Amino acid sequence: MTNIVILGAGYAGMAAAIQLAARNVQVTLVNASDRFTERLRLPMVATGQEVADLRIPELLAGTGARFEQGWVTSVDLGQRTVSLEDRKIKFDILVYALGAVPDTSSVPGAEEYGYTVEDALLLPDRLAMAEHVVVGGTGLTGIESAAEIAARYPSATVTLVGRSAPGNNMNPRARKYLQKALERLGVRTVVGSIDKVLPSGVRVNDEFLPGDVFLWAGGTKVSPLAAGIETDARGRIVTDGALRSVSHPFVWAVGDAAAIRQPYGIMHGTCQGGMPTGVHAALSIVRTLAGKEPRKFRFGYYHTPVSLGRGDGVVQFTHGDDSPRRFYLTGRLAARYKEVVTASPWPTYRRMKRMPASGAFWPRGKRS
Known part of the structure; x- marks a missing residue:
């Protein structure tokens, strides 16, 4: 055979x-x-x-x-x-x-001082003690990670950093809902490139952002x-x-x-x-x-489902080329939809x- x-x-x-x-x-x-x-x-x-x-x-x-x-x-x-x-x-x-796996090589210091979602089992204890958390990457993994961390550890300050605004590939109404949901969770969004990861934070656009934990959710490599x-x-x-x-x-x-x-x-x-x-x-x-x-x-693509904690979410339905349609779901209905997909x-x-x-x-x- x-x-x-x-x-x-x-x-x-x-x-x-x-x-x-x-x-x-x-x-x-x-x-x-x-x-x-x-x-x-x-x-x-x-x-x-x-x-x-x-x-x-x-x-x-x-x-x-x-x-x-x-x-x-x-x-x-x-x-x-x-x-x-x-x-x-x-x-x-x-x-x-x-x-593919997360590629930390593109950001100086990320490999030495950062974590990725592949390190998920190592993170709960670190996050429980963190006052400041920085998540790098405003794609789906970054958005969901920032939302889960903010919902699970409300005493921590969570900052989401990326080259584009979260939900940039959604239609304007869905994108607005996503950004408002992140604000309700207390997630601060910073648009810019991460210049360097340090033991105590990151440098973005010549600004220092404190971070006890840095989670890289940006690019990947094979x-x-x-x-x-x-x-x-x-x-x-x-x-x-x-x-x-x-x-x-x-x-x-x-x-x-x-x-x-x-x-x-x-x-x-x-x-x-x-x-x-x-x-x-x-x-x-x-x-x-x-x-x-x-x-x-x-x-052809069909949808982009995004979790925003356990009881909230956005589902952007798409054309086959992944461009956004007008139709989308939000809130608990979107969260249930995402759970079915997962x-x-x-x-x-x-x-x-x-x-x-x-x-x-x-x-x-x-x-x-």
Whole structure:
């Protein structure tokens, strides 16, 4: 049988593994930890809130997919092997789903004195003692982190710093609601670039902002393990229309690890887009194994849900190119909507596991 190895058990990698296993394809899923990280809930973890303890072997139970726990140290494209710390795994087809991690290298001092959401388990005790907290980055992760911290630790002064105003990609009314909600929580917003992170704060626009804790939620970087494969300037694997590497057709790239071009440009990394790429890659691999040509991947965005603490939020509905529509939700309704979205991968994976081997999962009209 063709041996397929998937590197990374995030939303995209997990979707690919379950889809392939459901079609009786031999697949091995490799991940450093046996715990599935719900990235959408990391701001909650950082503020000491309990989330589900999801284990990858349990999520794969009954699928036939094999799980290998270990750190990937290298990929040999010539020998088609993946090296872990103490062993090697051979593959015929590789699905690269290692995703992205926060990039602290772009801000002097951030790596030495800052934290990222990946350090979520280390943060609750630090935040509980902090008088001043600075969050760098006004994207979704930064907004949600600042809101969770302000709601959970109301005695702390929370400052959100970024090059653009929070909600800059929303329509004016939704953006106004988001900014007012942050103000109600006591979050101060500063627009500017962080020049340097110091042990006691940050410098922004020649102003010093005190900070006992600095949380970086800005740009991301991808794993360097794709060396040898054609990548873009950010290290993401360049794919063809079907999500195959343009330089190594036996490598498929999904999620944040891939530079996937659509008519509106390169997709940006979200769970919303990651799962469909995993599903599409799996279905396309099955087609190639049957001697058929894979279909072209197509994807359009639908919404931008943002949590503002546990009982508030904004959901901006979007056009396919991620530009804002006029329709949006706010308040408790938006918070409930976001919770449904955050929890949606698990019923989705369960449906994949029960599907017939010949079935197609993605609904018509939304299909990847």
